[in-house]
Amino acid sequence: PTATVLDIKALFHKSYPKWYPARQSLRLDPKAKCLRDEEVLQTLPVGTTASFYFSDLGPQLTWGTVFLSECVGPLIIYLMFYFRLPFIYSPKYDFTTSKHWIVHLACMCHSFHYIKRILETMFVHRISHGTMPLRNIFKNCGYYWCTAAWMAYYINHPLYTPPYYGQQQVNTGLYIFLFCQVGNFSIHVALRNLKLPGSKAKKIPYPTKNPFTWIFWLVSCPNYTYEVGSWIGFTVMTQCVPVAFFTLVAFIQMTVWAKGKHRGYLKEFRDYPTLRSSILPFIL
């Protein structure tokens, strides 16, 4: 009586070991939407027997695996450029270090950002989706790794030019960056505390005692807001066009995600606060 779609998938897996449950997509109709694992069989609109249509989603990877590989790559790649490993720049610069303080600072910030992300993926995030297709990991990692290499190449280049407004500009960028990193972390912790382990119930996030979460009054997805802020800080700090480009693309992508989430919230909760926008307070 409480059998779910997941049980069907397990039985299917027993007969066909190749298609593990995460890879199966079962529908009641070839054109209908995919059935979720938790749906109880008795509630489905069928009679005493039912036919399911199966499609193969391809090899799957857990979201955790994907996040980790997306973050470890840029971390290592940036350091390769920072230490000026051979074959990147002219041989006379191999293993030298930059004379600009800003370059060391940028390396610390960049590495801190990705180490923080790796630790969050391991200990803080509660990921509700199970898996994603294998192709995604190549696409995502390719993008993150290539842009990291592109940025790192110019920041650690022997001919790098420090920012126009000097130390003032670097400090401003640094403060913005650090502020947003702390903010981003606070939001992740707040979101984690919303969900009880194992439950898939959704709840509206609200501001807590932490001042960094007070932005929840104005924004649905402040983690993205803080992320964009961090990268803007990094751009100001390094004054580097590839970084600006990366920030812009990240902003566009996160806005798309934020709008999706915001719409999801509005659909799910009748009493969702009306003052909130998706990513930029009052603007977007």
Add this chain to the structure above:
Amino acid sequence: MASSEEDGTVEEKENNNKKRTISTLATAWLTFYNIAMTAGWLVLAMAMMRFYIQKGTHKGLYRSIARTLKFFQTFALVEVGHCAIGIVRTSVIVTGVQVCSRIFMVWFITNSIRQIQSEESVILFLVVWTVTEITRYSYYTFNLLHHLPYFIKWARYNLFIVLYPLGVVGELMTIYAALPFVRRSGMYSMRLPNVYNVSFDYYYCLIVVMLSYIPLFPQLYFHMLRQRRKVLHGEVIVEKDD
């Protein structure tokens, strides 16, 4: 690259149960646009033939038609707008890629690099483009007016088989011929050190563009072949489920 859009007009399709019609205003505008573009490319064709007959050589031919070519090819940008607002049922990205590659050839290669304007490959792709565009725009015009002669349909879906590869050859040869001049002049390039901490080498960019033809050309070519089978022979192609 030669255009390879699907049949773009939004009309009641015979095989389709979905009926999507566009407003009279949109139809009027599209008809006007397609007639104007057909006329424009006809003018180009006439001008090219006249030049060759009068002068007997292709040297200087590009200079004589450059302004008209730039005007009509650039004006094709509105087609992206048509797809975006939905009066033409083609993907914005496909049209965007087509138009951008044409604009790239016209403005960033032949317009900027004077020395290659008398190359034979330029004439090759100009002829290919002219024939393709006249066929394509007259096809759209007749389609909108519901009086499509079979030979136009035949031309549109058969000529590309030869014209498309020829056009690609012409374009690639032109870019290849332009490379030494780009390298020597260092045009459109930016070197370190500079305030923005970025560098760009147009020479290597062109090499990447040439290499990108390798994956893109077959995809577009086979797309057109599939369209051809669907339109001319009414075959239903079963797409692989991703």
